[in-house]
Amino acid sequence: MQARTQPARGMRDFLPADVRRREYVIGLIKEVYERYGFEPLETPAVENIETLMGKYGEEGNQLIFKILKRGEHERTGEADLALRYDLTVPLARVVAEYRDKLPKFFKRYQIQPVWRADRPARGRFREFYQCDVDVLGSRSMVVEAELCAAASEALQRLGFNDFTIRLNHRQVLAGVLDAAGISPDKHGDALVALDKLDKIGREGVAKEFSERGIAPEAGHGLLDFFKKLGELEHAAQIVAGEPTENGSALSETAALNRATLGRLVEFVGDHEAGARGIDELSYIVTFVEASSTGAKIKIDPGLARGLSYYTGAIMEINVPDLAGSLGGGGRYDNLVGMFLGQNVPACGFALGLERIILVMTEREMFPRNLAEAPAEVMVTIWNEASIADSLKLASDLRDEGLKVDLYPDADKIGKQFKYASSRNIPLVAIVGDEERERGDVSLKDMRTGEQMLMPRERVAQTVREKLSEA
RNA sequence: GCGAUAGUAGCUCAGCUGGUUAGAGCGCCGGUCUGUGGAAUCGGAGGUCGAGGGUUCAAGCCCCUCCUAUCGCCCCA
Missing domain, CATH: 3.30.930.10 (Bira Bifunctional Protein; Domain 2)
Incomplete structure (x- = not known):
């Protein structure tokens, strides 16, 4: 069949x-x-x-x-x-x-x-x-x-x-x-x-x-x-x-x-x-x-x-x-x-x-970066209880005009990073328990491994800066 | 439409003159690592061998038909 x-x-x-x-x-x-x-x-x-x-x-x-x-x-x-x-x-x-x-x-x-x-x-x-x-x-x-x-x-x-x-x-x-x-x-x-x-x-x-x-x-x-x-x-x-x-x-x-x-x-x-x-x-x-x-x-x-x-x-x-x-x-x-x-x-x-x-x-005449990154930043999901936070962050970043992917499952965080890496997404945003309590977001640059902690409001701007650096 | 060659794991390919449970590398998934990808290491899954029929005790291998791709002919972007 x-x-x-x-x-x-x-x-x-x-x-x-x-x-x-x-x-x-x-x-x-x-x-x-x-x-x-x-x-x-x-x-x-x-x-x-x-x-x-x-x-x-x-x-x-x-x-x-x-x-x-x-x-x-x-x-x-x-x-x-x-x-x-x-x-x-x-x-x-x-x-x-x-x-x-x-x-x-x-x-x-x-x-x-x-x-x-x-x-x-x-x-x-x-x-x-x-x-x-x-x-x-x-x-x-x-x-x-x-x-x-x-x-x-x-x-x-x-x-x-x-x-x-x-x-x-x-x-x-x-x-x-x-x-x-x-x-x-x-x-x-x-x-x-x-x-x-x-x-x-x-x-x-x-x-x-x-x-x-x-x-x-x-x-x-x-x-x-x-x-x-x-x-x-x-x-x-x-x-x-x-x-x-x-x-x-x-x-x-x-x-x-x-x-x-x-x-x-x-x-x-x-x-x-x-x-x-x-x-x-x-x-x-x-x-x-x-x-x-x-x-x-x-x-x-x-x-x-x-x-x-x-x-x-x-x-x-x-x-x-x-x-x-x-x-x-x-x-x-x-x-x-x-x-x-x-x-x-x-x-x-x-x-x-x-x-x-x-x-x-x-003849390999296509620009290198053509087929790559489907999104500029990926938002992770910490656990079932924080799904709403991640949705909100993704939505806010999209309102800022960014291309944002949202990881759909509350998988182990390592798995989520691995996925972002395999999709060539340069930046990953994490709202874990600690970040949430303080109204912060961690942003990791997958290309350098560098990770920064910042207030939620600053994420969009930082993403833009990081993107233009490369 | 005619002739030729090829099709084996997600990819690149092994597989002797037909002979037991079809292999490798890379990739994939998982563990080592209870808030972190790439490296290392260990383990795992995955193939009705393009599809269907036939020959044979036995077919990935031989025969027929079909499908798909590639190369000539023809034609075209």
């Missing part, structure tokens, strides 16, 4: 120390986003199923957690609701619904869980938090630049400095594939194969191209283009010499981005949409160079992203020690239109909270 106590597959319980870490990260991200002028938004966990279906591509549809109809309809197996798959589509729905109440440029952040019926793996769960920032209402590349800067600053505040924001563009991607002579219906296949370039190498990709029915000349042309891009990077590194230096890293990145753009122009030629995309990328890198984020951004013509609603720039953040990405985003000018009938330009960025926490935990 022993029930299973593990949470459902891919779902997790967060114990107090976990929650403290999560809140620490969320707090810092919020702070940065607020400083960029973003406003908070929350939406329901559940959406009508039509709201989500068809927005994420074929693969995405299958990964949506669907909720069966209730009541009599349950037996049909039909679903009318679903758990949200991301925060972007609900945002588009909200903008379509409240267009008149929202500002012309709606800048919002949203930090909430989303659900995907995926197979769990390292850094991948079925319930996970995304930290989204989006700007709606503008086609300007200033938006892309600001979003990159905001996400980048959030990561830097958390202590990351070895991340890269890879930048690409859906139209440029299309332009490159067209220019290579890959037929439009094979673009998807080409991208999937191309994405594995650094894993399986040129020959591997070439093999996969042919398996996926891509014309050999087209495949070769494409691989050739990427080979030359790779050489570009190599050259830039040699020129810059020390890539770790801040100053030279910036110019190196900028130079590389310029060179990459140049190659793209050559290769894509007069492909109209592609050329426009290249212009947009060039604006973004120029705008971004105005801030320290510039050194973090790298145009990567091989970057593809799964979600089907992206229409323009796409980006992704990576760190060396994580296979997946720390976050990603892009422009999706047509998504709101799917709800409203009228397009509202939009661009957004999502940071993956779970992956940030995973890497931060492995």
Whole structure:
């Protein structure tokens, strides 16, 4: 009859120390986003199923957690609701619904869980938090630049400095594939194969191209283009010499981005949409160079992203020690239109909270004192007769604004000290028979072992002094 | 969804080619200490060996199914 106590597959319980870490990260991200002028938004966990279906591509549809109809309809197996798959589509729905109440440029952040019926793996769960920032209402590349800067600053505040924001563009991607002579219906296949370039190498990709029915000349042309891009990077590194230096890293990145753009122009030629995309990328890198984020951004013509609603720039953040990405985003000018009938330009960025926490935990990037003391002072209970005194003292100290734990049992005093010690509570207050007679309280500093006797009224002040000493 | 590896005490792990009552360290609880934690010392509890089935005289070990985690593929934050 022993029930299973593990949470459902891919779902997790967060114990107090976990929650403290999560809140620490969320707090810092919020702070940065607020400083960029973003406003908070929350939406329901559940959406009508039509709201989500068809927005994420074929693969995405299958990964949506669907909720069966209730009541009599349950037996049909039909679903009318679903758990949200991301925060972007609900945002588009909200903008379509409240267009008149929202500002012309709606800048919002949203930090909430989303659900995907995926197979769990390292850094991948079925319930996970995304930290989204989006700007709606503008086609300007200033938006892309600001979003990159905001996400980048959030990561830097958390202590990351070895991340890269890879930048690409859906139209440029299309332009490159067209220019290579890959037929439009094979673009998807080409991208999937191309994405594995650094894993399986040129020959591997070439093999996969042919398996996926891509014309050999087209495949070769494409691989050739990427080979030359790779050489570009190599050259830039040699020129810059020390890539770790801040100053030279910036110019190196900028130079590389310029060179990459140049190659793209050559290769894509007069492909109209592609050329426009290249212009947009060039604006973004120029705008971004105005801030320290510039050194973090790298145009990567091989970057593809799964979600089907992206229409323009796409980006992704990576760190060396994580296979997946720390976050990603892009422009999706047509998504709101799917709800409203009228397009509202939009661009957004999502940071993956779970992956940030995973890497931060492995690298021990959390402040030491985060998970520790649940209270600043613990009040002991001397005996059954003195419970009221202890309650009163705890209450008074709480009124003084202190975090106070009250030991619940009249255990041996040594046991109570041991408990306080194990919980890392720095101070312990004792009202024993002697103290009570004189209206005094003993206060022990668990860190030094020092113990002082004082009038009741002075306890709060002394606790504060002791806390600030450390 | 496919393939691979792993799961033994709260934690980290031993456990030989299947062979009696499954071990260690750390942690936990208690005593030494009748108003005091951390140290020392002595003692104690705790495991249906991930779950369920099968083979065998005998299963932690072999076989099957499932669960969970991790690694590739696929995809993604």
